[in-house]
Amino acid sequence: MGKVRHSRFDCSPGCSVEAAVGLIDGKWKSVVLFHLLSGTLRFNEIRRHVHNVTPRMLTNQLRELEADGLVERKVYAQVPPKVEYSLSPLGRSMEPILLALKDWGDTNIGLYGKPRATDPREVSDAA
Amino acid sequence: MGKVRHSRFDCSPGCSVEAAVGLIDGKWKSVVLFHLLSGTLRFNEIRRHVHNVTPRMLTNQLRELEADGLVERKVYAQVPPKVEYSLSPLGRSMEPILLALKDWGDTNIGLYGKPRATDPREVSDAA
DNA sequence: CGGGATCCTCTACGATACTG
DNA sequence: CAGTATCGTAGAGGATCCCG
Numbered sequence: 001m002g003k004v005r006h007s008r009f010d011c012s013p014g015c016s017v018e019a020a021v022g023l024i025d026g027k028w029k030s031v032v033l034f035h036l037l038s039g040t041l042r043f044n045e046i047r048r049h050v051h052n053v054t055p056r057m058l059t060n061q062l063r064e065l066e067a068d069g070l071v072e073r074k075v076y077a078q079v080p081p082k083v084e085y086s087l088s089p090l091g092r093s094m095e096p097i098l099l100a101l102k103d104w105g106d107t108n109i110g111l112y113g114k115p116r117a118t119d120p121r122e123v124s125d126a127a
Numbered sequence: 128m129g130k131v132r133h134s135r136f137d138c139s140p141g142c143s144v145e146a147a148v149g150l151i152d153g154k155w156k157s158v159v160l161f162h163l164l165s166g167t168l169r170f171n172e173i174r175r176h177v178h179n180v181t182p183r184m185l186t187n188q189l190r191e192l193e194a195d196g197l198v199e200r201k202v203y204a205q206v207p208p209k210v211e212y213s214l215s216p217l218g219r220s221m222e223p224i225l226l227a228l229k230d231w232g233d234t235n236i237g238l239y240g241k242p243r244a245t246d247p248r249e250v251s252d253a254a
Numbered sequence: 255c256g257g258g259a260t261c262c263t264c265t266a267c268g269a270t271a272c273t274g
Numbered sequence: 275c276a277g278t279a280t281c282g283t284a285g286a287g288g289a290t291c292c293c294g
Contacts (some may be wrong), residue, residue: 014158014177016232017225021157027287030148031141043256050141054288059257079294080255090235097231098144100224105143108217154267170276181268186277207275208274 020097023068028053028061033070033091034098040086070094147224150195155180155188160197160218161225167213197221 024030028050035041035049047058062085065071070091076082151157155177162168162176174185189212192198197218203209 013229014161016230016236017157017161017228018232019236020228020232021151024148025152030144034141034144047256054290055257056259056289057287060287075256078255081257081294083256093235094231097224097227100227101144101147102140103143104221104224105145105147108220109143109146174276181270182277183269183279184267187267202276206274208277210276 020094023065023070024094024097026061026064028057029065030098030101032058032061032065033087033094034102036071036085036087036091037095037098040084043083043085046085065091147221150192150197151221151224153188153191155184156192157225157228159185159188159192160214160221161229163198163212163214163218164222164225167211170210170212173212192218 024033031050032046035046041049043058043062046062047053047055050058053061062071062073066073069088072086072088072091074084074086076084151160158177159173162173168176170185170189173189174180174182177185180188189198189200193200196215199213199215199218201211201213203211
């Protein structure tokens with residue numbers, strides 16, 4: 001999301017919605033969070049799960065998730081390095097959202113393709 | 128979200144999640160959808176609800192929502208113009224997601240502030 | 255293994271002005 | 275009222291190389 005850090009909290013009820021979305025609107029964030037629902041993962045494990053994400057971006061997204069308090073990062077002082085990522089309680093609290101998203105996606109996309117097939121140029125002159 | 132149009136559907140289970148997020152990741156989309164949950168709204172009504180959105184952006188977001196099949200646009204051939212926006216059945220099917228988002232936001236942000244100071248430029252004009 | 259540093263591109267977002 | 279047209283910007287996202 002370029003500018004999509006939904007960070008304005010001066011709006012009406014939609015505010016909460018925007019704020020919540022703002023935490024998962026990174027290109028890979030939702031997927032990362034979703035995979036972390038299953039348990040702790042190491043950096044390269046996430047990489048393999050997500051597919052096509054570059055190290056830089058994954059680090060970036062993980063750092064933001066960490067800064068948002070959704071993900072916890074545990075570094076083992078070893079060599080070779082070992083870093084584990086897991087959901088914080090706050091991150092775990094997003095499970096309903098993640099599941100709702102997956103549920104919707106499974107129903108509306110997995111079955112018959114993505115919705116973005118409609119024609120924008122549609123004028124209803126009824127009534 | 129610069130590049131956050133999550134449009135790749137070639138990933139594993141996270142795929143559905145990403146796809147669903149991709150439909151609401153526009154800066155104003157989630158808020159617009161949320162407000163449309165309450166019923167049909169006219170262009171400037173949405174503008175007033177959302178606050179701070181420019182006509183251009185609102186049009187843009189509405190057009191994408193329409194193209195994604197989430198929102199329906201009804202134009203009345205009158206003068207002055209009258210255009211009504213409402214949720215399509217598909218859009219309505221996102222209600223659980225929207226509510227989950229709002230619920231999370233209300234709980235985790237409304238109470239004790241946002242989890243992270245995302246935006247440097249705070250509320251300057253609304254004060 | 256798990257990143258950091260650099261450089262670059264692209265486009266979502268925004269300000270402003272105008273119109274049928 | 276409900277947009278459209280232009281122009282400009284930031285910064286999210288990406289490619290590549292390197293490091294402890």
